[in-house]
Amino acid sequence: MINQIFNDAWLQLSAKEKKEHVQNKMLGLKPAVVYLDDEPEALEIFSIKCTELGLEAVVSTDSKELSEFIAHNKSRILLILSDYQMPEGNGFDFRKKVAEVSIGLPFYILSGHV
DSSP states (O other), X not given: OHXXXXXXXXXXXXXXXXXXHHHHHTTTOOOEEEEEOSOHHHHHHHHHXXXXXXXXXXXXXXXXXXXXXXXXXXXXXXXXXXXXXXXXXXXXXHHHHHHHHOSSOOEEEEOXXX
């Protein structure tokens, strides 16, 4: 489904047109991208960029809060991102929590650590 939504033509659209295009492809559901990180600045930048792309960014430093959001909104989530190293655990711990409430959503772990 992601390949049907995000293609070369989509890249040429304005932010408003991108949002409308994604919502049409998702049958009216408000598309969301979830991001867990312990750095508020990273979450803020991510939110701004998602808005420019016509997507809703659901961001938090709290994995429990995001797990609950995912459980109740899995039909409109396009992608889940997580930082790897955080004070309260890591991206793999969060992935395990997400797998308990939703299987099959694309999940990526980001890291500045080698």
